[in-house]
Amino acid sequence: AQSVTQLDSQVPVFEEAPVELRCNYSSSVSVYLFWYVQYPNQGLQLLLKYLSGSTLVESINGFEAEFNKSQTSFHLRKPSVHISDTAEYFCAVRGNAGKSTFGDGTTLTVKP
Amino acid sequence: NAGVTQTPKFRVLKTGQSMTLLCAQDMNHEYMYWYRQDPGMGLRLIHYSVGEGTTAKGEVPDGYNVSRLKKQNFLLGLESAAPSQTSVYFCASSSTSEAFFGQGTRLTVV
Numbered sequence: 001a002q003s004v005t006q007l008d009s010q011v012p013v014f015e016e017a018p019v020e021l022r023c024n025y026s027s028s029v030s031v032y033l034f035w036y037v038q039y040p041n042q043g044l045q046l047l048l049k050y051l052s053g054s055t056l057v058e059s060i061n062g063f064e065a066e067f068n069k070s071q072t073s074f075h076l077r078k079p080s081v082h083i084s085d086t087a088e089y090f091c092a093v094r095g096n097a098g099k100s101t102f103g104d105g106t107t108l109t110v111k112p
Numbered sequence: 113n114a115g116v117t118q119t120p121k122f123r124v125l126k127t128g129q130s131m132t133l134l135c136a137q138d139m140n141h142e143y144m145y146w147y148r149q150d151p152g153m154g155l156r157l158i159h160y161s162v163g164e165g166t167t168a169k170g171e172v173p174d175g176y177n178v179s180r181l182k183k184q185n186f187l188l189g190l191e192s193a194a195p196s197q198t199s200v201y202f203c204a205s206s207s208t209s210e211a212f213f214g215q216g217t218r219l220t221v222v
Binding site: 006009032034036041042043044045046049051090092098099100101102103104105 | 116142143145147152153154155157160162170202204206208209210211212213214215216
């Protein structure tokens, strides 16, 4: 069995401030880890993923996440957010049988 | 470059009516999934398929049925709709890595 806990349901932050969205997971097998972003009235889009190799992964728009196996975490960070980063963010874990389990989501609101 | 396409995008049903949601993918993915999204509850897996002709139950399968007769299509059926099935439904497909999502179907059962 696998599960994902996103520790913050809402994160308000001012523009150009740093942000961290926290994600912890549990699984009895090796997993792949993902962050997805959902803009209003749209489907989910992949933001970044950890499959293997370097534990620090980056997205094209400045987000990064670090896989920490000992703490079973995959926190998402950005050093300086923009208004356009306002969205809902989902952490997900994929284990055996191809099933992905999603967290409940974190709503990031960037204020001017 | 369609990716994952869901039809319809919106639907209103009366309690007890039936309907089928269609999901089509053009990426030759083996895995396909149906999720429902409700406020504050993230995405919950309804049913999934690991290949043509296979289906399996997810986290919240009751009241839904699925079929995967062709690799590119995954159908979600509601035989007798209930107000508790009011939700946004997302289809997704994947190979061995990330999932690709459709734009969603907003279903209201009155």
